[in-house]
Amino acid sequence: DAKTTQPNSMESNEEEPVHLPCNHSTISGTDYIHWYRQLPSQGPEYVIHGLTSNVNNRMASLAIAEDRKSSTLILHRATLRDAAVYYCIPLEGNNNDMRFGAGTRLTVKP
């Protein structure tokens, strides 16, 4: 499994963009990069995932470096509801064992 490195914590102001980085230098060519987040006292929820090119959905954007050794989750306008722990998870296509690390705790200030 690819090892990931994420900042322990980050802060953002409400309505400003947030860039959450993740290093996964040992990622293999077939590993998708998944992002989940966990709001306080809740189970994790899916945010976005991608393989090589940048991805967008209604929640966020995912920018993947050309060498795939890092990626960045982008929240375009942070809201108070976005305060959560964000997990970056490289996952091989036929692997059924998803490993969560410690993630990044995002604090959003009003």
Place this chain on the structure above:
Amino acid sequence: NAGVTQTPKFQVLKTGQSMTLQCAQDMNHEYMSWYRQDPGMGLRLIHYSVGAGITDQGEVPNGYNVSRSTTEDFPLRLLSAAPSQTSVYFCASSREGVGDTQYFGPGTRLTVL
């Protein structure tokens, strides 16, 4: 759809007691899994199932049993609870495998005295 449901929400056990944590999903998902989350840490996979009748071990399976007799249900059994099993337990499901979007339940907070 109710999504993924877990019961109970809270449970206190004494060391050595047994119990079953219930997990059910109504989305006809093939893949289901159990995670535990200790304070301040990420989730760790206990067991998973890729379909009815098929289960496999995850990262931390010791002390836990599972079975999958139906697509909908995936109970987690603690045969002899230990204080080290004090944790929050999350059940998840996805359409075919862990690479599909996983839907998590609200969790069961278990304390073993």
